[in-house]
Structures are given as C-alpha cells and as structure tokens.
Amino acid sequence: MMEIKVAECCGFCYGVKRAVNMAQEAAGHIRGGTLGPLIHNPQLIGELAQQGIACKESLDQFSFGDTVIFRSHGVGPETYAEAEQKGLQILDATCPNVRLAQKKAAQAAADGYFPVIVGEKNHPEVKSILKWAGKNAICVECIKDISDIPQQERYGVIIQTTFELQKFEDILQAMQEQRPGEYRVERTICLATAQRQKAAVKLASESDAVVVIGGRNSANTRHLFELVQEHCSKAYHIETAGELRSNMFRDCHKIGITEGASTPDRLIKEAIIAMENMDFESMLNESMEVEVYPGKIVNGTVIQLDKDGIYVSFGYRHDGLITYAEWNPAVDPEELMATVKPGDEVEAKVIPGSTKSDFVRLSKVKAERDAAWKNVPELAEGEKRPTTVKVLRIIKNKAKNIVGLGVAVEGVEGFMPASHVELRRVEDFTPYLGQELQAEIIEVDLEKKRIVVSRRDLLKAEKEAKAKAWREQREAQIAARKEARAAAEEAAYNSVEEGQVVPGKVVKVAEFGLFVEVGEGLVGLVHNTELSWDRNVKAADVAKEGDEVTVLVKKIDRENKRVALSIKATLEDPWKVEAGQFHIGDIVEAEVVRFLPFGAIVKLSDKVEGLVHISEIAQERIAKPDDALELGQIVKAEVIKMDLDSKKIGLSISKVKRDAEKAEYRSYIGKKNASLTQDLSEQLENLEK
Incomplete structure (x- = not known):
C-alpha cells in the first residue's frame, strides 16, 4: 500500500500569497499588467492572463494611465522613476522580505560598506537588490566568485531571500578567509524559505520517493529539489500532475510531496488525486513499453529517408523523425541522403515538440553531445584546467547584445564570456570565428551541461611574462652598456697620463669652463682659470662646442671620476x-x-x-x-x-x-791724478770704494 505524505511547510509563502492576492483583486478593475512574471509559476501566470492581468516584459508596452504591477521579486529604483515619468499607476507587489533586503543593501552602501549580494546572478530578485546597492555592488553565487571581489576594508553582505542557508554559510566563511576585513552580515533569508527547506529535508529522509512541484524557473523550487536529491535517491521535479508516471514509484511505499514557495496549493491536491487514482498494475504494464519524454536517449534503426529527414524506429508506437540539421548540420542533406541507409543504427535524443499523435522528434546531434558530456571530467572547487578551444559562434542575449562565444572544448560546446576573450574590450568578435585559442576551463557543471572557459588569466600571465622578459632584457642592456662604458672609461683613463699634452674635442661650453673629451668616453674640465694667461678671458671666448683644442692633463682623480685639464699650460707665458x-x-x-x-x-x-x-x-x-x-x-x-x-x-x-757717481769720480781721478796731493788722491779712492 502506498502512503502519500505532504511536507509540513510548503506552498505559497506570505510574499507570494500577498502578490497573488493583489493581482487577483486588481483583475477587472485596472488596465495594465505585471512587469515580468509576478511569481515563478507558469500555470498561475496563465490564469492571471485569462483574468486580464497580462505579463509584459517592458514599461514601453504600457500606455499612459495604465497600472503596472511590480512583481514579488522587486525592481530597481530607476524602474520606479521611469514608471512615474511615463504616467503609470504603480501597484507594488514586492515581497516585504525582498524590500527589506533592498533597503539593507542601500544602507550598507550609504554607510561605506562594499555591498556583496549572495545569490543567483540571473535571478530577478538579486538583480533588483543589486540596483538598490549601487553601481559598485557585486553578486557572489559560489565560492569561486569570491576572486572577483575587490579588496576592501569593509563589506556589507546581503542574502537572496530564497538562497540555501548552508550554501550561504559556506560562501561567507570562505569570503572572510579570502577577503579579511570588517563585515556587516544581513541574514535576509526568508523564514518561510528556511522552514520549507528544513521540512523538505525531513520529508526526503523519511520517504522512498519525493515529488517537488513548482516552476522550473523558480529558484526556491530548484533549491528544494537539490536538497531533496541529497537525501532521497528518487526525487522528481515536476510542474503539474500531468508529468507523473507510475514507474516513478516502482517499489516505493512512502511518497513525499512538497512544493516551492511560488506554487499554488491546488497543484499538490491535483498531484495527490492523480497518484491515488493511478491503476498501478495496468500502468506498470503500460510502462513496459518504451517511455518517451524530452531528454530521453533512445536507440533506433533507420527505416526511411525523405525531404523532411530521416525516420527511425525505436520500439515506440510512433516512429521518430530526425531532421538533417539534427543528424549532422555540417553536411549537406543531399550528401546525407546518399550516405545514410535504411537499417543503419543510430542513438538519438528526444527533443521538445514531439506529440503522441505524430512522429517523435529526435536529435542525433544532441545525443552525441550528451554522450560527449559523459567524457568531460569534473572540476574541483578552485581548480582550472588548460585546454584548446575552437570558436564556433557568437552568442547574444535577448537584447541582441554580445555576451560571449560558443566554443568547442573537450568534445562539447562551452561558453567563453565576452570579458574573458581578451584583457581589453572587444568591439568585433567576428575575426575569432573558426580560430583555435589557448584557454582554461574555469567551471564545469555536468548536471546543467555547462562548461565555462576563460583566456583572461592566461593572457595576464603571458602579459606579465612578456613584461618580465622585457624588463630583464632592458636591465641586461643597461648593464651591458654600463659595463661597456666602464671598460671604455678604463681604457680612456689608461690612454692618458698626468702631465701629458693631448688633443681634445669640446663637448660642452659652461660658465665655469670647457668640457673636453680627451679619450673615448673620458671627459675632463678646463676651468676658467686654465683657459688663458689672461684672467679676463671666458670659456665662450676660447672655443665653441665641437672645436678641437690642445690640453695638458693636470690631474686624474679616478675615485671621483674627475680629470683636470689646462689649455693655458700648453701656451707660452706672454x-x-x-x-x-x-x-x-x-x-x-x-x-x-x-x-x-x-x-x-x-x-x-x-x-x-x-x-x-x-x-x-x-x-x-x-x-x-x-x-x-x-x-x-x-x-x-x-x-x-x-x-x-x-x-x-x-x-x-x-x-x-x-x-x-763712481764713473764720474773715476773720470775725474784719471784726468787730475798727477796734480793732486797725496792726501786728496787717497780720499777720492776711498770714496770710490
């Protein structure tokens, strides 16, 4: 006997219930709709559309006077301003918990903390919180994203309200280790979310199989499913009861059911009714036939070819159809028709678009890709793996903006973000098509079949290596020139001696003298005092730059690298x-x-x-x-x-x-000596002496 148990806490949370009530009450009374999906549940969005509350993607789709309902995930401050500028009436259905997170983020930025939002980067709630946190805020989805956080003194950490608590704690611990500083941590995880996650874990540990109901685009539902998978080997994520199959519960006695915070309660009731009304015996017999659902890999045999494609029998009551593009897009259909023959075996994947009354749409290309993914090794946390990739295509978002490149890597198609192609901003990615590039695998998610590659760190390392090589080469050149100058200078010093008269060339005229090169690389000074015997002569009066002069080497001071020269010493003293x-x-x-x-x-x-x-x-x-x-x-x-x-x-x-006087006395003595007396003659002689 099968026992069905519903989780203690599940279904609409307060914020979602509030948003749904506001929209339903406004239905029939307003003209307008919601800006984006009110909540992440396709069924409820469809019901609101039937009631006149359409889901619109842009404010440009609203007319003046319309009412715009802001969804539970919230919007940024600029969206409020734009709506008022367009003359729209605002019905704000933002979840109070989300609004609190927005305010906490804005306050953290205003108080000088660097805002870090922990959550899913592409989730609308996270995007709205980032808008309130300012242009410098950053989102961290996993531990490896911490490397993108700049070094700051103070960090303000705010959490996505539907984020998994344990995952957040792990990220916070790693962040505090890698980015030390002052932390303001705002634990804005919704209480209802935490309660639903706890109840789901408890239910999974007590059940043989667990069904998680909710939109596949709902973050909180995905988190519930991930938690349940860790504690129960048979876990299923469905959107409606119509996806339930009896063979899901083969050999199961206790079955648990839970749903995300944005899932209406009626979907659980529908699931319980569907399960209780299952004729397990007949359905089990029916399940012996090949079950077909998107994503299933089947083995078939080619039975026919025509202009539409290749028809395959694979044991199902309907045959499969593989278009030529899904068989091999690189080969011309006519060539395929000539090479593929009935009886050929093929492995293919069931793709969306199939119906039970028509051919089942199959893809050989996607099956090969899935098979290739089995050979892609996982990547440890923080690890990077070098690889060679080939650029296949340019990837754009809905706004037609280029977000990156699709590349062939390890047998599958990977993604290279635009910011990871070069260190600089790239305006035109066309030249990269078909190129093989050296890169690193920085993320591998085998479950989501996602592989991300980057060239940024390789290019940084290459740039740093080139810069280092250039610096080393420059330093070597400088050292070589310095050594050559020293050798030339030494040779020049050895080529002259003090007291030697040598020729020289004037290399500079200064106010205090002339600088003269007397040997290769050896320059000496002729001070103004050594220019000329005329002390009034100035350097500019003696020679100009380039003139040849003859100088005397007065003194050589090797220790202080000075040579005293003299022009004056080579000239005769006037x-x-x-x-x-x-x-x-x-x-x-x-x-x-x-x-x-x-x-x-x-x-x-x-x-x-x-x-x-x-x-x-x-x-x-x-x-x-x-x-x-x-x-x-x-x-x-x-x-x-x-x-x-x-x-x-x-x-x-x-x-x-x-x-x-002596000459006169001698003359007088010679003439008069004969007539002089002896006494007078002696007196004159004494006078001469």
Missing part, C-alpha cells in the same frame, strides 16, 4: 716672453705706477712690472717710497734680480745713481 728681453745689469727707464709700504712698482713694458725696494730707491734712508718718488715719474733703474718662474724682477734706482 709675461715670460716679454720679460725675457731684460737681463741682470740692464739699465732701463721705468714708470712709477704704484706704491707699496716696502717699495715702488714700476712699469717696464705693457706686460712686465718690477719692484724697486725701498732700500734701492735713494742713497739716503727714507721712511716711505713717496718721500722720494711720484706716481708717473720716469726713473732710471738697474735690473738687479730676475726670477722668471716666480715672475719677479728686482730693480735699483740708487745703484744707477751710485754707478754714475
């Missing part, structure tokens, strides 16, 4: 040239040009001056030079000292006078 015409004993005429405390400076020529010491100015003792001389006075003096290296010439005025 003072010495002019002073060379004077000799000791010469009597010269000189002009008194200035006085010193110890003598007078006299000018011998344009460039040469000499000193008459105070003791050599007059025969008698004087206190200072100007007692005996005047500036500008021309005097006769004898050169008594010459020191060309020290540039010193000593002269005597008094000696010239003494020598003149």
Whole structure:
C-alpha cells in the first residue's frame, strides 16, 4: 500500500500569497499588467492572463494611465522613476522580505560598506537588490566568485531571500578567509524559505520517493529539489500532475510531496488525486513499453529517408523523425541522403515538440553531445584546467547584445564570456570565428551541461611574462652598456697620463669652463682659470662646442671620476716672453705706477712690472717710497734680480745713481791724478770704494 505524505511547510509563502492576492483583486478593475512574471509559476501566470492581468516584459508596452504591477521579486529604483515619468499607476507587489533586503543593501552602501549580494546572478530578485546597492555592488553565487571581489576594508553582505542557508554559510566563511576585513552580515533569508527547506529535508529522509512541484524557473523550487536529491535517491521535479508516471514509484511505499514557495496549493491536491487514482498494475504494464519524454536517449534503426529527414524506429508506437540539421548540420542533406541507409543504427535524443499523435522528434546531434558530456571530467572547487578551444559562434542575449562565444572544448560546446576573450574590450568578435585559442576551463557543471572557459588569466600571465622578459632584457642592456662604458672609461683613463699634452674635442661650453673629451668616453674640465694667461678671458671666448683644442692633463682623480685639464699650460707665458728681453745689469727707464709700504712698482713694458725696494730707491734712508718718488715719474733703474718662474724682477734706482757717481769720480781721478796731493788722491779712492 502506498502512503502519500505532504511536507509540513510548503506552498505559497506570505510574499507570494500577498502578490497573488493583489493581482487577483486588481483583475477587472485596472488596465495594465505585471512587469515580468509576478511569481515563478507558469500555470498561475496563465490564469492571471485569462483574468486580464497580462505579463509584459517592458514599461514601453504600457500606455499612459495604465497600472503596472511590480512583481514579488522587486525592481530597481530607476524602474520606479521611469514608471512615474511615463504616467503609470504603480501597484507594488514586492515581497516585504525582498524590500527589506533592498533597503539593507542601500544602507550598507550609504554607510561605506562594499555591498556583496549572495545569490543567483540571473535571478530577478538579486538583480533588483543589486540596483538598490549601487553601481559598485557585486553578486557572489559560489565560492569561486569570491576572486572577483575587490579588496576592501569593509563589506556589507546581503542574502537572496530564497538562497540555501548552508550554501550561504559556506560562501561567507570562505569570503572572510579570502577577503579579511570588517563585515556587516544581513541574514535576509526568508523564514518561510528556511522552514520549507528544513521540512523538505525531513520529508526526503523519511520517504522512498519525493515529488517537488513548482516552476522550473523558480529558484526556491530548484533549491528544494537539490536538497531533496541529497537525501532521497528518487526525487522528481515536476510542474503539474500531468508529468507523473507510475514507474516513478516502482517499489516505493512512502511518497513525499512538497512544493516551492511560488506554487499554488491546488497543484499538490491535483498531484495527490492523480497518484491515488493511478491503476498501478495496468500502468506498470503500460510502462513496459518504451517511455518517451524530452531528454530521453533512445536507440533506433533507420527505416526511411525523405525531404523532411530521416525516420527511425525505436520500439515506440510512433516512429521518430530526425531532421538533417539534427543528424549532422555540417553536411549537406543531399550528401546525407546518399550516405545514410535504411537499417543503419543510430542513438538519438528526444527533443521538445514531439506529440503522441505524430512522429517523435529526435536529435542525433544532441545525443552525441550528451554522450560527449559523459567524457568531460569534473572540476574541483578552485581548480582550472588548460585546454584548446575552437570558436564556433557568437552568442547574444535577448537584447541582441554580445555576451560571449560558443566554443568547442573537450568534445562539447562551452561558453567563453565576452570579458574573458581578451584583457581589453572587444568591439568585433567576428575575426575569432573558426580560430583555435589557448584557454582554461574555469567551471564545469555536468548536471546543467555547462562548461565555462576563460583566456583572461592566461593572457595576464603571458602579459606579465612578456613584461618580465622585457624588463630583464632592458636591465641586461643597461648593464651591458654600463659595463661597456666602464671598460671604455678604463681604457680612456689608461690612454692618458698626468702631465701629458693631448688633443681634445669640446663637448660642452659652461660658465665655469670647457668640457673636453680627451679619450673615448673620458671627459675632463678646463676651468676658467686654465683657459688663458689672461684672467679676463671666458670659456665662450676660447672655443665653441665641437672645436678641437690642445690640453695638458693636470690631474686624474679616478675615485671621483674627475680629470683636470689646462689649455693655458700648453701656451707660452706672454709675461715670460716679454720679460725675457731684460737681463741682470740692464739699465732701463721705468714708470712709477704704484706704491707699496716696502717699495715702488714700476712699469717696464705693457706686460712686465718690477719692484724697486725701498732700500734701492735713494742713497739716503727714507721712511716711505713717496718721500722720494711720484706716481708717473720716469726713473732710471738697474735690473738687479730676475726670477722668471716666480715672475719677479728686482730693480735699483740708487745703484744707477751710485754707478754714475763712481764713473764720474773715476773720470775725474784719471784726468787730475798727477796734480793732486797725496792726501786728496787717497780720499777720492776711498770714496770710490
């Protein structure tokens, strides 16, 4: 005897019931409809449409004055503003729990927390919460998504109201480990959702089979089904009682029934009635025939070919039809008609569109794809697998926006998001068609037959490797140039010696001197003081950049990398040239040009001056030079000292006078000596001495 048990908590939650009541009460009184499905239940959406509450996908489908019903999943703030701008009446059926989550997200952003919404990325509720959280908010659906969260100091975590609690706890723990910081966690999971999940788990653990009723597009129903599957080997997700089959419950005595929060209670009643009225014995016999349903893999034999396709017998009361596109889209139908023969065996998959009164629609391509999926290995959490993919097609969403590429990978078709094709934004994906690309598999979901690939990390690594190689090459080049300069500099230092006169080239003219290259890479400085014997000469007066000059290497300082040069030292001192015409004993005429405390400076020529010491100015003792001389006075003096290296010439005025007097006395003595007395002659001789 079969026992049917209904979960303690199931069916409409408060938020869904509220939204349905609001819509049903408005039916017949308003003109308009819902913006998107009011709840995730196709049957109820159809009933509302029959009552005049149509489901519309865009505000552009409403006319001025219409009433727009915002669904239980909520909408973003910009949708409210747009509706008011279009002159629409708003009937807000947003679930209070969802509205609370929206407010929590907005408050977290306003308080300086980085909003992280944990939930299904494509779920309308999550999308609405993200809108309220601001442009910087991010959605995390699984642990691997945490890598997309930027490093922040503070995080505000908000949960999708229908998300699985344990899955959320696992994500939160991983997030806190990978992204340390201050956390504000808003546990906005609906109490009714948690109660239904708990009741479903309890029911599954006590049952031989469990039926979960609800829309296949309903997140909370899917979560219920996933939980039930973990605790009961025979779990079935159906939308209506019409999907029930007796062989689902073969050898089962206890059968549990639950439904999602957006499923009307009447669907459970219909399911119970259908199960209680089943003639299991006759239905069991009927089930011995091949059961046909979309997704089933069957083995058949080709029986006929015509313009519509290939007909197959597979043990069912109706034959199957495989169109040529579903047999092999890459081969021309005429070629297939010539190669495929009756009697050929084929494995095919039942696809939607079949009816019991017509041919069963089959697909060889989809069966091969399913078979290929069996060979795709799973991917561990956080693991990535390198692969080569071939680009098959460009994938667009309903708005005709490109969202990624369809690629052949490991025998199946995978998906490469548009943002993972290149590191930069790609405007035209056409050139990628048919290309083979190196990529990484970042997600494998065998149940959903979903495989996601990415090139982003590979391209980042390649870019970093190229940058590293460039840096290493640049550093090597710099080191080589530095080494070459050092070697050239060393050779240049070894090519010259202090005291050596060498040719050089002026490489720069500065205010303080000339920079002259005297060897390859060896540049020295000719300071202004070493340019010329004339101290008034400037660097620009001597040479310009590029001029050849001859210099004397005065000093080499290897430690400080300095070389002192001199042009002046290679030139003959004009003072010495002019002073060379004077000799000791010469009597010269000189002009008194200035006085010193110890003598007078006299000018011998344009460039040469000499000193008459105070003791050599007059025969008698004087206190200072100007007692005996005047500036500008021309005097006769004898050169008594010459020191060309020290540039010193000593002269005597008094000696010239003494020598003149002596000469006069000698002359007088020679003429008068015979007539002089002996006494006078001796006195004159003593005077001469």
